[in-house]
Amino acid sequence: MTALRPSCREDFEIAIICALPLEYNAVALLFDEFWDGDGDQFGRAASDDNAYKTGRIGKHSVVLALLPGMGKVSAAAAAASMRSSYVALRLVLLAGICGGAPYYNQDEILLGDVIISKTVIQYDFGRKYPDGFARKDKTEGNLSKHNKNIRTLLATFETDLGGDGLQKKTSHFLRQLQAKAGDHRTRYKYPGTAEDKLFESGYRHKHRISPACICSNCHGRTDPVCAGALASACNDLGCDERYLVKRNRLKTRRKLEQGGNNEAQDPAIYTGTIASGDTVMKSGEDRDRIFQKEGVIAFEMEGAGAWEEVPCIVVKGVCDYADCHKNKKWQDFAAAASASAVKAILERYIQTDKRRGVVVEEPPCHFLVPFGRNQSFVGRETILSKLRGRIWPGTNKDDCQRTAVEGLGGIGKTQIALEAVYRVHEEHPDCSIFWVPAVDVNTFENAYHDIGKHMKIKGINEKNADIKRLVKTALGDDSIGSWLLVIDNADDITLLFGVTRLSDYLPFSRKGSILFTTRNHEAAVKLIVQKSGIVPVPEMDxxxxxxxxxxxxxxxxxxxxxxxxxxxxxxxxxxxxxxxxxxxxxxxxxxxxxxxxxxxxxxxxxxxxxGRDFDDPHRYKEIPNPVATTWLISFHHISRHNPLAAEYLKFISLLAEKDIPKSLLPTARKIKALEAIGTLKAYAFITQREGQDSFDMHRLVRLAMQNWLENKGLKSYVSSAIQRLDQAFPFPKHENRDMWMKYLPHAQAALEFREHLEGGMVDASLLFHVAESYYLLGQYQKAKQLHQQSLQLREKVLGKEHPSTLSSMNNLANMLSILGQDKEAEQMYYQTLQLREKVLGKEHPSTLDSMNNLGNMLSILGKDKEAKQMYYQTLQLKEKVLGKEHPSTLDGMNNLAGVLMDLGKYKEAEKMYCQTLQLMEKVLGKEHPSTLSSTNNLALMFRNIGKYEEAEQMHWQTLRLYEKVLGKDHPDTLTSMMNVAMILSKTGKYEEAEQIHWQTLQLREKVLEKYKAAEQIYRQILQLEEKVLGKDHPSTRRSQRNLDDCLRVKK
Structure with missing residues (x-):
């Protein structure tokens, strides 16, 4: 493309005039270049007081002027002075903001739309009579017609083809302006449909409740309001939105806005009559009157002044509805819309032949992108908006801008970059765009060679040419114009900064910009991309x-x-x-x-x-497309660059994918561990949980890594992982609940790979700890299965009489007892006790635990006398061996009190329960599960002896603590709920009791796999309803059916 750079003022035939600095600022952003950066080159006439900027918009040389003030007089004087300096002007565009009428024929005008003048009238040109103002007749009040040149141009915009083209170009240049605005881009952001408010024309802008000012006396259209109201926003005054006018086009625009569609901001363009006057129109009723009489669609203050002096088109963006509810939030956006329309008009304007001037050859524009535009690309507008505001070469005039799009492999970085460059190409067709894949040295050098050939760089095809150096030097020359260089797949630190040091060949030019795509945050940082220039790419919404x-x-x-x-x-x-x-x-x-x-x-x-490959024309043919392969490339980079990070990745891929504690990772020197974790985060394989010392692993990355491990032979990796987990996993207790709860899902995940092991001590130990964790959580079926597996392994490896084997036997018997398998549990308790007495001795704490458990079993089976004898014997030994305040001794006291209660010895039982509870609160604390169990038992004691008030209070207290400590769906909490229901029924509170019974039943069915507890609750509910409602009540009959169903399932 060639442009004629003027040699003197006579070569300019286009000018733009702005009345306000904010209008001037918007227009300046759409100049492609200014020619007076080093001082004024063209001067001005002696009588001209205007200040000018000269430059290029597209192929046109343009002079830009800012008026010294608003209004017709200022505009007329400035236009006359401009004509004395620039005598060859054929088109002057008056750009800026205006008040708009709400309608144009049947169309709705919205804020941000653009009005182009077909004619201008002076609505305040007339005579003031005693009974009011009368505008002069249309012949005198209207200004002269446009010249033929301008009329022809405007006529094309009233055709469907010309109008649609102008509107599309205006929208395009508006996005370009927003992107180019840099630090000021928020100024030109679309304010949104929520800020576009058209009130009924007679609805006044005033204080609603303010007896201290004159607003309270404002009832008609001519009544004044106070100065404070005039200076206040609608929100501050409480303007009632019930008086807003409903508009269909605004509703359509709002849907686009809510869908994230950028077209919501696109201005409509109307050509029609503009009213020009020396006062700002601030009356909805006057606006409507002039609109209906004159067909006016916009109100402004400078058009009439410039119109008679120069060949002029008024191009104004609608920033308010020319009523009293003015909104300054739209002024910058409306000015930007006007400036964009001006540039779109100039693109269609045919300039006359020049007889003089110096022809300046524009540098050729190159577009070297290896992929076509991806028509399947969707979304990502927030990211593209950030990129549009950064990657255009003119964004930072003092530097070669660097921006990085970073994220996990397969997240769509290349496709985002591809869409971004096509948008830049649309908005800046004079900007060269180059694409370089940094997959390896060869792809990088081949792309540079293609750039060199297209740019016709001297020596590029010579045998021993230093291709990368030649291209870097060429792109560093400002004379080649603006360019955008995309470095795709800049992932490998070794490639970029190792022996090959590809980073040394990145060019620098203040007319250039570099966009990197990388899956490695460390690479982005090392490529000297500022934090504000790193754009992370998350998963799609x-x-x-x-x-x-x-x-x-x-x-x-x-x-x-x-x-x-x-x-x-x-x-x-x-x-x-x-x-x-x-x-x-x-x-x-x-x-x-x-x-x-x-x-x-x-x-x-x-x-x-x-692992399945597929064809994609928008990805590199040389690089396999499957997701698994994409991440394998990253893994190889990590293995070379940071072996510890690779080991961590192998380890955590065998764990659960969420909330992986840092403390679970294999031990290493602190700095090495820190760097390894940083590497995995840099590649987005793991993400740090906010405010926590734990990580999440991407689900599909985990699967892909498991596949890689399986191909390499899982046995050694699984063995190492389980060994590390067994080292870290504590024996589960209430006191260390937070720790084992965090570790539990990861231990369970790793144990799922046990099939790859032959079975040994390490996994048996981990199985035992995981089983105990599930027991404390009330998940008894899981606990039983895992204890069975642990027992089988320990019997196989250690033998039947090893203490660890006996621990597995004892705890499996506990689960059988809880799940109602009483005979199997009793048999296993006896067997365990005999073996512990033989192996460990009668006074070993583990032997005493077995004695206590057997006492529990005897009590459950109704053998209370035998149970009492066993409890007494156990308690005496525990006091001797462990001491009176040891938790195990206190459990023994609690159990003995229970069997005394069952035997009807209430006074002895109550005394022992109270003593046990006091000691438990002292030793374990009030919220320990054992303390809660003791509290619950004492409440049952009170209920049995008729102390209902004390029992109810204690049962409620216990329930609240169980819910807090164990959760609402823990079996012990459900038992506590049932106890509350029972004491309520004892005190005649039947409706409350029934409600709690049903809540308990629903939670029991959700939590427990066995029907024993459900049957018990159904029977209690049935008895309660028969007593309160009678046998024939619908609720009673429903409960009977539920009990029958439960019994059928049990069979």
Whole structure:
């Protein structure tokens, strides 16, 4: 493209005039260059007091002027002076802001729309009579017509083709202006539909309740309001939104805005009559009167002054509705819309031939991007908006801007960069764009060679040419114009900063900008990208992910909305995984529900799917597309750069994916561990939980790593992981609950890989600890299964008489007892006790625990006398061996008190319960589960002896503490709820009792696998309802059916 740079003022035929600095600022942003950076080159006439800026907009040389003040007089004087200096002007554009009429014919005018003058009238030009103002007739009040040149130009904009083209270009240049605004970009942000308020024309802007000012006397259109009201916003005055005018176009725009569609801000453009006057129009009723009489669609203050002096088009953005409810929030945006329309008009303006001037050759523009535009690209508008405000070369005039898009492999960084460069190409067609893949040295050098050939760099094709150096030097020359360089896949630290040091060949030019895509945060930092220039890319949100999937499938394949949503959740909203999934479904013509079933059925199937290749024209052919392979590349980078980080990644891939405590990681020197964790975070394989010392691992990364480990042989990795977990996992107790709760899901996840081991001591020990954890959580079936597995392993490895084996036997018997398998539990308790007496001796604490447990079993079986004898014997030994205040001794006291109560010895039982409770509170604290059990037992004691008031108070206290300490769905909490219900029924509070019974039942059915407890509660509810409601009541009959169903299931 060539541009004629003027040699003198006579070569300018286009000018832009602005009345306000904010209008001037917006127009200046759309100049492609200014020519007077080093001082004024063209001067001005002796009688001219105006100050000018000269430069280029597109192919046109343009002079820009700012008026010294608002109004017709100022505009007329400035225009006359401008004509004396620039005698060849053929088109002057008066750009800025105006008040708009609400309608144009049948169309609605909204704030931010643009009005172009077809004619201008002076609405305040007339005579003042005693009974009012009369404007002069139209012939005198209207200004002269445009010249033929301008009339022809405006006529094209009234055609469908010309009007649509002008509107699209205006929207395009508006986005360009917003991107170019840099630090001021928020100034030109679309204010939003919520700020676009049109009140009924007669609704006044005044204080609603203010007896101290004149607003209280304002009832008609001519009544004055106070100065404070005139200076206040509608929100401050409480202008009632019930008086807003409903508008369909605003509703449509709001839907676009809510959907994140950038088209919501696009201005409509109207050509019509503009009213110009020396006063600001601030009356909705006067506005409507002039609109209806004259057909006016905009009100401003300078057009009439400039119109008669120069060939002029008024181009104004609507910033308010010319009423008393003015809103300054729209002024900058409206000025930007006006400036954008001015540039769009100039693009269509045909300039006359020049007889003089110096032809300046513009540098050729290059567009070297290896992919076409991705028509399936969706969403990511927030990220693209950030990039648009940074990557255009003119954003930072003092530096070569560097920006990095970073995120996990497959997150869509390349596709975002691709869409960004196509948008830059649209908005800045004079900006060269180059694309360089940094996959390895060869791809980097080949891309540089292509750049050199297109730029016709001297020596680029010579045999021993230093290609990278030649291209770097060429791009560093400001004379080649503006450029954007994309360095894609800048991931490998060794490649960028090692022996090859590709980073040394990145060019510098103040007319240039570099955009990196990287999966490595460390690379972004080392490439001297400031923190503000690093743009992280998260997973897609749900709507974006759905849109991407929709692009690859027909409607019938995704008709099952629930399955589709579950599939996207399973794929973690990762774009590459979604593309891979849609390609597979499209190829095999299967539904989203069928693909989801494959993902969820077997881990091996999911891993196989992650490894399937697929065609994608917007990705490099040399690089495999599968998700699993994409991450394997990152893993190899990590292995070379930080081996400890690779070991950590192998380890945590065998754990659960969420909330991985740092304390679980294999031990290493503090600085090495810190760097390793930093590397994994830099590649986005793990993310730090905010405010916590734990991490989350990406679900699909975990699966891919498990696949890699399986191919390498899982045995050694699983063995190491379980060994580390066994070292870290404490014996579960109430006191260390927070720790083992954090470790539990990870131990359980690692144990799922036990099939790859032969079975040994380490996993038996971890199984035992995990089983005990589930016991404390009230998940007794899980605890039983794991204790069985632990017992089998210990018997196999250690033998039947080893103390650890006997611990597994004892705890398995505990689970059998809780789950109602009484005979099996009794037999195992006897067997364990005999072996412990033989191996450990009669007074060993573990032997005493077995004696205590056997006493519990005898009590459950109704053998109270035998139980009492066993408890006495156990308690005496515990006091002797452990001391009177040892927790195990206190448990023995609690159990003995219980059997005394069962035997009807209430006074002895009450005394022992009280003594036990006092000691437990002292030794263990009031909220320890053992203390709560003792409190509960004492409450039962009170209930049995008729102390209902004390029992009810104690049962409620215990329930609240159980809920706090163990949670609402723990079996012990449910038992406490049932006890509350029972004491309520004893005191005649039947409705409350029934309600709590039902709550308990619902939670029991949710938590417990066995029906024994459910049967017990159904019987209690049935008895209660028969007593209160009678046998024939519907609720009573329903409870009978529930009990019958429960008994059938038991059989």
């Amino acid at each position: 749900r709507s974006e992910a759905f849109d991407l999937l929709r692009k690859g499938l027909n409607e019938s394949q995704r008709s099952d909305t629930k399955s589709t949503e579950r599939l996207l959740d399973f794929l973690a909203y990762l774009p590459l995984a979604i593309r891979q999934a849609s390609a597979y479904m499209d190829k095999n013509q299967i539904l989203t529900s069928e693909y989801l079933e494959l993902c969820e059925s077997e881990r091996e199937d999911m891993i196989d799917l992650l």
